[in-house]
Amino acid sequence: MAEAHQAVAFQFTITPEGIDLQLSYQALNLIYRSGVRSWKKRVSRMRNRVIKGVFPASPSSWLFVAIGILATMYMQSDPSMGLISKIQQHLPLSLHVSLSDQGQTMLSALVFSTLLWLSLILALRFCLKLLLSYHQWMFEQHGRISNTTKIWVTLVRLFSSQKPLLYSYQTSLPHLPVPAIKDTLSRYLESVRPLLEDTQYKRMTDLANQFESNLGNRLQRYLKLKALWATNYVSDWWEEYIYLRSRGPIMVNSNYYGMDFLYVTPTPVQAARAGNTVTALLLYRRKVNREELKPSRVPGTDIPLCAAQCERMFNTTRTPGVETDVLQHWQDSEFVAVYHRGRYFKLWVYRAGRLLSPREIEHQMQKILDDPSPPLPGEEKLGALTSGDRIPWAQTRKQYFSSGVNKRSLDAIERSAFFVTLDTEDQGMEGDDPVGNLDRYAKSLLHGKCYDRWFDKSFSIVIYKNGKSGLNAEHSWADAPTVAHLWEYTLATDAFQLGYTEDGHCRGEVDRSLPHPQRLVWDIPSEVQTQVSSSLAVAQTLADDVDCHVFPFREFGKGRIKKCRISPDAFIQISLQLAYFRDRGGFCLTYEASMTRLFREGRTETVRSCSNESCAFIRALEDGEAEDQCRQLLRRASEKHQNLYRMAMTGAGIDRHLFCLYVVSKYLGVESAFLKEVLSEPWRLSTSQTPVQQMELFDLKNHPDFVSLGGGFGPVADDGYGVSYIIVGEDMINFHVSSKHSCTDTDSHRFGKQISKALQDIMNLLSTDPKTSSRGSAHPQPKKQL
The missing domain is CATH 3.30.559.70 (Choline/Carnitine o-acyltransferase, domain 2)
Structure with a gap:
């Protein structure tokens, strides 16, 4: 009980001689120091609010504006075009009595300076928001940057010169746009084309057209109305209906x-x-x-x-x-x-x-x-x-x-x-x-x-x-x-x-x-x-x-993939498609998580990795087509995947829009056969890349063994796979594969072997390309073996 006694700051007893007061100085000291910490946190929060409130300007910039206004007035010039005089006329009567004319003029100039400073901050913030709303830079090819993008890059760097706090950019980030319903439906139909027979695809096309012409536009209007007042038209519903309303185990x-x-x-x-x-x-x-x-x-x-x-x-x-x-x-x-x-x-x-x-x-x-x-x-x-x-x-x-x-x-x-x-x-x-x-x-x-x-x-x-x-x-x-x-x-x-x-x-x-x-x-x-x-x-x-399998792939990494002039993520995603095709004998709806944090309160969007282009490449490879043709199809599939990823990041995805339309339909009490079928489709291959964001914290050159294993998750579908991967350094990719033992068609270890083989087969295909073989011939050796 010693700690309980120390927690008592003072004790007193009443005796015939009076009140006997005993103070615990140790407890009082603990209370004092704890209070100091609390007040320091409050002061720090207030200071941060001020700094964030004036971003992208700084609090000290007010002084420059005020000095500039006072200096021009000293030179017998009125930069306010009469506003300072009007402010002076509307000062409280008590200030007119207590301040001299010069003091009133000085105070009015400071008030005008403050209003001008706040107006400039709002203008700067509006400009920054416009700049951050520009996303065309993501779609330009490396080495072929337009003049518009070059000017944009310069302006963004200019606005980023001020050292921002963690949340400084929040109010300057653009809101997630609501895509046109016609564009979303068109992209959806394109994404399911390789998975459906002709008759099935025609039926789904008819459902989509019927939805667009009847219920879709009505739901879209409500969604646009929400987007006008909500910070993000997706995130609150996504958090509530996908996560918090789920009644099954979260484990x-x-x-x-x-x-x-x-x-x-x-x-x-x-x-x-x-x-x-x-x-x-x-x-x-x-x-x-x-x-x-x-x-x-x-x-x-x-x-x-x-x-x-x-x-x-x-x-x-x-x-x-x-x-x-x-x-x-x-x-x-x-x-x-x-x-x-x-x-x-x-x-x-x-x-x-x-x-x-x-x-x-x-x-x-x-x-x-x-x-x-x-x-x-x-x-x-x-x-x-x-x-x-x-x-x-x-x-x-x-x-x-x-x-x-x-x-x-x-x-x-x-x-x-x-x-x-x-x-x-x-x-x-x-x-x-x-x-x-x-x-x-x-x-x-x-x-x-x-x-x-x-x-x-x-x-x-x-x-x-x-x-x-x-x-x-x-x-x-x-x-x-x-x-x-x-x-x-x-x-x-x-x-x-x-x-x-x-x-x-x-x-x-x-x-x-x-x-x-x-x-x-x-x-x-x-x-x-x-x-x-x-x-x-x-x-x-x-x-x-749950059947979990974790394995490091150390035959090559992103270093060698980049030498083949292909995106590492696209390379891995196409390899996963090939592995699934070999494992299950067909293609499936594939989920790859992409972020939408370019927008305020953005979370994720789905990249539908199984595309017409990736399926065409896999069929050609498995049918033994000529290597040149396979490489050409592979590069098309890679470019398509990169474009899908960019569209998802910039708010032109498919699934979050359709999900929100479905939520609106439920609120209105109307049924949509199209939306119901779309949202019931199983994701038999669910994938995600764990990004390495702070490589500066790890010195892999001097400490090569300090490599991360990344992380993983359970399977999304009972008859599917969950695959997470992390690209570590230049020479390693770690995979986490999950499935369920209760499904006789899936096996995490078998699928892991298929992933390794698919990666090596696609690399072998690229290595025989005369344009890249000289660059990609180096085969880095792993530092350790399991």
């Missing part, structure tokens, strides 16, 4: 995972790895709160991307509801929730306004690891409520977690900065079965034991017994690139900035007076324990059905 079906380094584990000490990882995450949170992170940009350009998803990264949880879940975000949190061997702990990571050192957090984590207390009845598998169906969890939460000790303990988890699991297993590639170990590592991060993660948290960190780490992220609040940016920073800061001592412990000193991590207390009745068992059974069935 596997929605949540995704990120992995540690492939070859390296910075320390084998579990508590130490947890100490550095938690510290790095909190340092990132500090940068987000202070807006010190540089705004993300389109790689190789000065074009900013929307940063809105960063706002709910920390201190956020998804709370279940009967009809829809709700995302709850708290302004700040000074603790994390920790799970170990069936027990939950509340670990304070700040003391008197000071972030604990990595060594101190390690010390606290070790206390949790050494704690011998057993789980309370019903506590060990309580997390299964978050991995099962949402409606039972919502009902149980409302009935049994709305008051008392259960509410206080649940609040500690939900209000925490993030969730940490100190796992009791070893994971990673090392061992006698490296291929199988990677697969088990992926499954562990995707679902674990189904009760040792808190899947509702914005993200959960997993620290394994051997020091390996990873994360599991909830999907509704943000997409993978946002989480990948966080995880890149965490891995790099852990390994290269914070580091470890020779014996594998965190650096720094330890304050031995730190209170013990607080054990959360529960009162779990038998009814809740029964529901926990039911939710766990649902989750376990889902987890056991």
Whole structure:
């Protein structure tokens, strides 16, 4: 109880001699320093609001405007054309009495200067918004840039010369445009042409034409009306109807995972790895709160991307509801929730306004690891409520977690900065079965034991017994690139900035007076324990059905692909199409995630990678056509894919528009056979690239083993594949393949082999091209083998 006594700032007792007042100076000092930290954060937020409010100008620019106006007035000139005199006439009577004529003129000039300055800021912001609305640059060929684009690039760089905060560009980003319904339908029909027989395609064309001429234009008008007042006409509906209203388990079906380094584990000490990882995450949170992170940009350009998803990264949880879940975000949190061997702990990571050192957090984590207390009845598998169906969890939460000790303990988890699991297993590639170990590592991060993660948290960190780490992220609040940016920073800061001592412990000193991590207390009745068992059974069935396969492809990487004058992403996507064709004997509707963060509050759009051009190439290759013809078809398919990706990024995609039209139809209570059929089509091949956004944090030249494994997700369709890939450096591509054991037509390992073969076959085809063979002959050797 020592820490409880220290928390009391003062005590007093009444005696015959009077009142005996005893002050705890240590507690008062803690309160004072915590208050100072709170006020510093408030001042920092106010300062950032001012800086963002005047962007792309700076607060100091007001002084230049004011001095310029006063200087011209001193030279007997009136730059305001009489406005300063009118302002002076309308000054309050009290100022006329208290100020001299010269003082009134000076004050009026300052008021005019301020109004002029604000007008210039609005004009600059409008110009910046117009500039960021120009997207033709994406469609121009390399080396053939138009004069318009050259002028545009110069102007964008001029506006970007001011050092922006994380959210500085938000109000200058354009709104996502609503495509013309005729264009969307035309692009949709083109995308399904290679998948349908002639009669099926004619039927779908008739449905599309009927939809356009009747219901479509009516729905379009409502959608355009929403786009006029909404910041983004897609994102709120996408978040609600695709994520928050889903009533099935979010584990596997929605949540995704990120992995540690492939070859390296910075320390084998579990508590130490947890100490550095938690510290790095909190340092990132500090940068987000202070807006010190540089705004993300389109790689190789000065074009900013929307940063809105960063706002709910920390201190956020998804709370279940009967009809829809709700995302709850708290302004700040000074603790994390920790799970170990069936027990939950509340670990304070700040003391008197000071972030604990990595060594101190390690010390606290070790206390949790050494704690011998057993789980309370019903506590060990309580997390299964978050991995099962949402409606039972919502009902149980409302009935049994709305008051008392259960509410206080649940609040500690939900209000925490993030969730940490100190796992009791070893994971990673090392061992006698490296291929199988990677697969088990992926499954562990995707679902674990189904009760040792808190899947509702914005993200959960997993620290394994051997020091390996990873994360599991909830999907509704943000997409993978946002989480990948966080995880890149965490891995790099852990390994290269914070580091470890020779014996594998965190650096720094330890304050031995730190209170013990607080054990959360529960009162779990038998009814809740029964529901926990039911939710766990649902989750376990889902987890056991997932077939994960992770493999690094090291025959070549983007370096060699670029030498063949082809887009690496297009190369990989066409290879996936070829692999699927060989695996299943046909083509399928293919989903590739693209971002729309060029627009305010943009999230994702679908690139329908299976195109007429890619199918023509694959058929020619498989039919043994001449190599020259195959290469020509391949380049056409690559150009088509790049164009589809650019259109998706610039708001001219297909699926988000059709999805929103469908939502409007539901609101109006009207049925559309066309929309119903489109939205029921299965995505049997769902793919996504994990972008590497901060290569400057990793010195792969001097530390080649510190390569990331990326992350993955579960299959979208019961009879399909989920494929995630990350292009690491110049010579490696890591793949994550998932499917379901219950489908006899899919096999993740078999598909992984087909991917490797497809990649090599297409590279062999390009390598025989006389135009590129001399450039692409170099075959880099991998530094390590599994």
